Amino acid sequence: MDVPPREPLDPLTIPRFAGPSTFARLPTLDEVGRADVAIAGIPFDSGVTYRPGARFGPIAVRNASRLLRGYHPGLDVRPFATQQVADAGDIACNPFSIEEAIIQIQAGSAALHGTVDRLVCVGGDHTIALPLLRTLRERHGPLALVHFDAHLDTWDTYFGAAYTHGTPFRRAWEEGLLRDDASIHVGIRGPLFSPDDLVDDAGFGFHIVTAQQVLESGIAGIVERIRTRVGEAPAYVSIDIDVLDPAFAPGTGTPEAGGMTSRELLGVLRGCRGLQIVGADVVEVSPPYDHADITAVAASHAIYELISLFAAEAPRADRRDRLRRSAEATNVDGAPAGGGDP
Numbered sequence: 001m002d003v004p005p006r007e008p009l010d011p012l013t014i015p016r017f018a019g020p021s022t023f024a025r026l027p028t029l030d031e032v033g034r035a036d037v038a039i040a041g042i043p044f045d046s047g048v049t050y051r052p053g054a055r056f057g058p059i060a061v062r063n064a065s066r067l068l069r070g071y072h073p074g075l076d077v078r079p080f081a082t083q084q085v086a087d088a089g090d091i092a093c094n095p096f097s098i099e100e101a102i103i104q105i106q107a108g109s110a111a112l113h114g115t116v117d118r119l120v121c122v123g124g125d126h127t128i129a130l131p132l133l134r135t136l137r138e139r140h141g142p143l144a145l146v147h148f149d150a151h152l153d154t155w156d157t158y159f160g161a162a163y164t165h166g167t168p169f170r171r172a173w174e175e176g177l178l179r180d181d182a183s184i185h186v187g188i189r190g191p192l193f194s195p196d197d198l199v200d201d202a203g204f205g206f207h208i209v210t211a212q213q214v215l216e217s218g219i220a221g222i223v224e225r226i227r228t229r230v231g232e233a234p235a236y237v238s239i240d241i242d243v244l245d246p247a248f249a250p251g252t253g254t255p256e257a258g259g260m261t262s263r264e265l266l267g268v269l270r271g272c273r274g275l276q277i278v279g280a281d282v283v284e285v286s287p288p289y290d291h292a293d294i295t296a297v298a299a300s301h302a303i304y305e306l307i308s309l310f311a312a313e314a315p316r317a318d319r320r321d322r323l324r325r326s327a328e329a330t331n332v333d334g335a336p337a338g339g340g341d342p
C-alpha cells in the first residue's frame with residue numbers, strides 16, 4: 001500500500017512564522033526515509049569572483065519559502081500532495097578548498113540519490129553545478145543543460161583557477177557531461193571580455209537566448225526555443241538568480257542591468273512542462289545584498305515551479321506505479337515506497 005506523502009505543516013493550524021526551518025516547512029528526508037523530490041542546500045561560495053555571501057543562500061531561501069502554498073493553479077497540481085517532497089538538509093563542504101568542496105558535493109549528491117529520485121539544490125555559487133552534473137551524468141548519460149543566467153559561465157580560468165563560478169560549464173563540456181546538440185543559455189546579457197567568449201561558447205554546443213530576445217520573443221517564444229533545443233534529452237535546469245534584473249534580484253554577487261523579470265522566469269519554467277528534467281539548481285542568492293527578501297522570494301518561487309513541473313508529469317507517476325506493481329507481483333525486494341510503517 002502506498003503511504004500518502006507527508007506534506008508541509010498546515011498554515012491554518014501552525015502559523016507560517018512558526019515551525020521548522022525546512023524548505024516550505026516540509027518534513028526532513030530523515031523523517032520520511034525516501035523522497036520523489038528533495039531540496040538540498042549547498043552553502044558554498046568560495047568560487048565567486050566578486051561579491052560573496054551565497055553561502056547564506058540556503059538559509060534565506062528556506063526562510064522565504066514559508067509562504068508557499070500547496071496548490072499551483074497555473075499547472076493545476078498539488079506538488080506536495082502527489083509526490084513526496086522533503087528537505088535533505090545541507091551538503092556541507094570545505095570553504096577553504098574548492099577542489100575538496102567539489103568532491104564533497106559530488107559525493108553528497110550521489111549519496112542522496114540513494115533515497116531521492118530528483119534533487120533541487122540551492123546554492124551557493126555556481127561552482128556547485130559541476131559536481132551535481134557529474135553525479136547526474138553517471139545516472140543518465142550526457143545531459144542537456146537549460147541554463148538561466150546573465151553570464152555564460154563557460155570561461156576558462158580566473159587567476160589560474162579552473163574551478164570557479166564562472167567556469168563550471170566549460171569544465172562540464174570538457175568532461176563529457178553535456179550533450180553537444182541540446183544545451184541552451186537563457187537571459188545572457190552584459191559586457192564580455194572579448195568576442196572570443198561567444199566563439200568558445202558556441203564551440204561547446206550552446207545556443208544563446210539573450211535577455212533582449214526574451215523581451216522580443218516573449219515567454220512563449222523562448223519556451224519554444226528551449227523545447228526545440230532540448231527535445232527528449234535528459235535535462236538539467238540550472239538557474240543563476242542573476243538571470244533576473246537587479247530590480248528583481250538585488251541579492252546576488254555579479255549583478256547585470258537589463259535582465260528578466262521574475263514573472264518571465266516563472267513563466268518560462270512553467271512552459272517547460274513535459275521536458276525530461278532530471279535535476280536542477282538555483283544558485284547565487286547572496287542575502288547580505290538582498291532587500292526585503294526580494295531575491296530569496298524569487299528563488300523560492302523558482303524552486304516551487306520546478307517541484308510543480310515534476311508533479312505535473314503524470315505519465316512518469318504512472319510508470320513508477322506500474323514498476324512498483326510489477327515489483328510487488330514478482331515479490332522483488334527493494335521497491336522503496338510503501339514499505340514499513342508510516
Ligand code: MN
Pocket residue numbers: 149150151240242243254284
Ligand atoms: Mn551569473
Ligand code: MN
Pocket residue numbers: 126149151153165240284
Ligand atoms: Mn552563473
